[in-house]
Amino acid sequence: EDKVVQSPLSLVVHEGDTVTLNCSYEVTNFRSLLWYKQEKKAPTFLFMLTSSGIEKKSGRLSSILDKKELFSILNITATQTGDSAIYLCAVGVAGTASKLTFGTGTRLQVTL
């Protein structure tokens, strides 16, 4: 059974801190790892990673994938209150299902 595990489950930091969110996976036919940000409603796409060791970056957010060790991290530097959200990790698997297997998410709260 495919499995995606995120840690920590929740995190409270002060504005300006740097945070690292973790995602490990055990799946067959791995194709990609995706990060989503979920505020009150729809998950919104952040990154898709398919190759090991290549960092994806967007402003203060960055992510990297390690296909050998089967994990990914999402870094957020200089956090702001607007970063408060649930961060979802999902793994794309090949095959007819073409589905994403999601982790349970990390709830990040950034306080003033």
Place this chain on the structure above:
Amino acid sequence: NAGVTQTPKFRVLKTGQSMTLLCAQDMNHEYMYWYRQDPGMGLRLIHYSVGEGTTAKGEVPDGYNVSRLKKQNFLLGLESAAPSQTSVYFCASSYMRTGLRSEAFFGQGTRLTVV
């Protein structure tokens, strides 16, 4: 840009009632998905469609049916609602196979309560 639109946004059903959730996308995407999100469980795939006229079962299909009569619409039906189907339902679509070459775009969600 509308993207993925779900209706309704909220609904309360009595046990045994039926209802249909509508998902519409205006991005000409081939692939569409229905997920449910429950506390501590993450998002789980209910059914999906790889094109107009096709549907397939996902991880948790029992108690649900779907139809994709038009490319832009994906309907999720509950024939006889049960309290275990209380959840937030998300529709998603993607241009190509999700996770292979394209990400999934999500609707705003439907919060369903079955009493």
